[in-house]
Amino acid sequence: MKNKILVYGYLLLSLIACNNDDDQVVLSEEKKITAFSFESEDNDMLSEDIKANIDEAKKTITAQVPFGTNVKSLKPKITISEKAKVSPKDMTVVDFSTAVDYIVTAEDGSTQKYKVSVAIDKSTEKQIIGFKFLASENEGIWKDIEAVLNEDEKTITASVPSSANLPSLKPTIIISEGATINPKQKVATDFSTEVTYTVTAEDGSTAIYKINVNQVALTDRDVLEMIYSASPKNSLNRLNWNLEDEDMSGWEGVTVEQGRVTELDLPNKGITILPSYIDILENLKILGLKGNSLKSLPAELGNLPKLKSLDVRDNSLTALPTEIGDLTAINELYVSFNSLTSLPAEIGNLTKLRILRSRENSLSRLPKEIGNISSLEILDVYKNSILSLPEEIGNLTNLETLSLSENALTELPSGIGNLTNLKTLSLGDNSLSSLPAGILDNLTSLTFLRLSDNSLTNVPSEIDDLVNLETLFLQGNSLTELIPEIGNLKNLKILNVSNNSLTELPTEIGDVEKLEELLLFKNSLTNLPLEISNLGNLLILNIIQNQITIIPKEICDMEDDGLNLARDQNAQCES
Structure with a gap:
């Protein structure tokens, strides 16, 4: 019985073993990429499908795409062995700008690497x-x-x-x-x-x-566009021209007549360059460029045959081109507030020039050729560094205004006495100690004379020839007396002799019947002549900082008629 049980047990174990062998599964070892392509429907930049070549022996895959394809974002369609997997996955956007490794993993876990390269066709474009x-x-x-x-x-x-x-x-x-x-x-x-x-x-x-x-050929418009291109675009004062507008006459500061530019008035626009082709504007009559940032003027400026007025005040000019002498039609030239050290001799060619203003530059002299400008009516060189004047200045017989204040003059040429049409002569703030004899004899048209802040010790007696003089500034000199001839200035309205060393006034001061202002402050006067009370038109009398203690009653009474009497506290009216 025991033996039968053992036999049955053995048979049962054998049956179980046979059943286990029948249930065992064999996993696939296949790991191939069998197809690799870029389909146009999956890649917008492709117009047709691209099939890659697979070299199974070398485990490489190559594809050729058209020129212009963005290989950094291609989406391949991949076919692999059954039950295998691939990484990167099928239909995944991949950067193919360099070779990419694809790993195929078989069902049994084994792997195979494929190297995928995408080349771009060379372009045929040659445009x-x-x-x-x-x-x-x-x-x-x-x-x-x-x-x-x-x-x-x-x-x-x-x-x-x-x-x-x-x-x-x-x-x-x-x-x-x-x-x-x-x-x-x-x-x-x-x-x-x-x-x-x-x-x-x-x-x-x-x-x-x-x-x-x-x-x-250049046109007027071309030149204006050159100026526009050279002006700042981010400035509040920039040129606000609409270059799309075909009508230039609508542009700020531009005057057009019969299609040609005749006037340019462009102040304070930050313009740094005036184009050399400015001479294309052959009909230009007025050119205003004050308050810009010009450092030079082109020589071609001299080729503007109709230019009558040139205003380049308040720029950064250090010199004027010699060709400026070719502007034979010019009447007005304004070059003040620059850094000019000289005026070219050719300026003497401007025989129609009426006004020349060169204030606040660094001129040390005037060219003798300036005497050729017989048409000149105003010569203004205020506040320069002029040491002397050419004798030829006496040829400017049409001159009406001569402004020479705040220079470094120590003497005057006698030729100034020839300026018989002169109405205004300013010589203040120089270093004049005297005036040439007879210089005032013929200046009978003079209405304004400034000799203040020099080193004058006397006033020439011929001052009484200035019969039309209305204003006389003599303050800030070293005068010790005022000559009696002052009484002959019947048209004088303003007389300033303050800040001198006067100790007395001539009684003839009372004969200056039109006098309205008499400024005597800061002298050494001890009294006032009674004759001042004869000045029925006197409005201002300033005697501050003198040594006057008693003022004649007749003069004090003039206050009742509107006289403004400025005096020290210790100066009392006579009772």
Whole structure:
């Protein structure tokens, strides 16, 4: 019985063992990429499907995509062995700018690496897409010039202003991606004759273009656009011109007559450069450029035959071009508030000039040729550093105003006595100790004479020849007396002799019947002549800082008639 049980047990174990062998599963070891492609429906940049080549022996996959394909974001379609897996996964966007490793994992866990490379076809494109001459790259061009391209004829034409330098123009060229061009762009090239450009595609094929550049005459508008291009664009005072407006007469400061510019008034616009082609404005009569930032004026300015007024006050000019002497029609020249150290001798050619103002510069002299400007009526060189005057200044017989105050004059030429039409003569703040004898004899038209703040010790007796004089400034000198001839100035209204060393006044002061202001402060006067009370038109009498203690009653009574009497506290009216 025991033996039967053992036999049955053995048979049962054998049956179980046989059943286990029948249930065991064999896992696949297949791990191949059988197909690899880029489908156009999955990749927007592709116009057709791209099938890759698989080298199973080398475990490499290669694909060729068209030029321009963005290989950094391709989505491949991958077929692999049954039950295998691949990484990166199928239909996943991958960067193929470099070779990519794909790992295929079999069902049994074994792996196989494939190296996938995507190459881009070489471009056949060889076009010139854009051809320009940039103002920033080419002298004589103030705005970018776009050439006209004819792709069918492979020709390019451009028109540049006559100011452009054809033998050395630098073009800016746009060509097909991947292509090259010869001659290269932005290289100075001689366009005075036809130029051939060869464009070479990435695949080595070529295209030849013929370039022709012609010059066109400048217009008034071109010159204004040059000025505009040289002015600041981010300034509150910039030129507010609308270059799209074909009518220039609507531009600020521009006057146009019959299509030509006749006046330019452009103050305080920050303009730094006046183009040399300013002479294109041949009808220009008035040019106003005060308060800008000009450091020089072009020589071509002298080619404006109709210019009558030039105003370049308050710039940064250090010199005037000699060609300014060619402005033979000019009447008015304003060059004040610059840094001029001299005026060119050629200024003597301006025989129609009436007004010359050169205030607050650094002139040390005036050219003798200035005496040739017989038409001059106003000569203003106030506040310079002029040491002496040419004798020829006496030839300016039409001069009415001569302003020489705040210079460094120590003497005057006798020729000034010839200026018989002179009405205003300003010589204040110099170092004059005397006036030439007889210099005042013929200045009978003079109405204003400033001799203040010099070193004068006396007033010449011939001052009584100035019968039309209305204002006489003698303050700030070293006068010890006022000559009796002062009483002959019957038209004098203002007399200032303050800040001198006067100890008394002549009684003849009472004969200056039209006198309205008598300024005597800061002298050494001890009394006032009673005759002052005869001055029925006197409005102001200033005797402060003298040694006067008693004022005649008759003079004090003039206060009742409106006299403004300025006196020290210790100066009392006579009772």
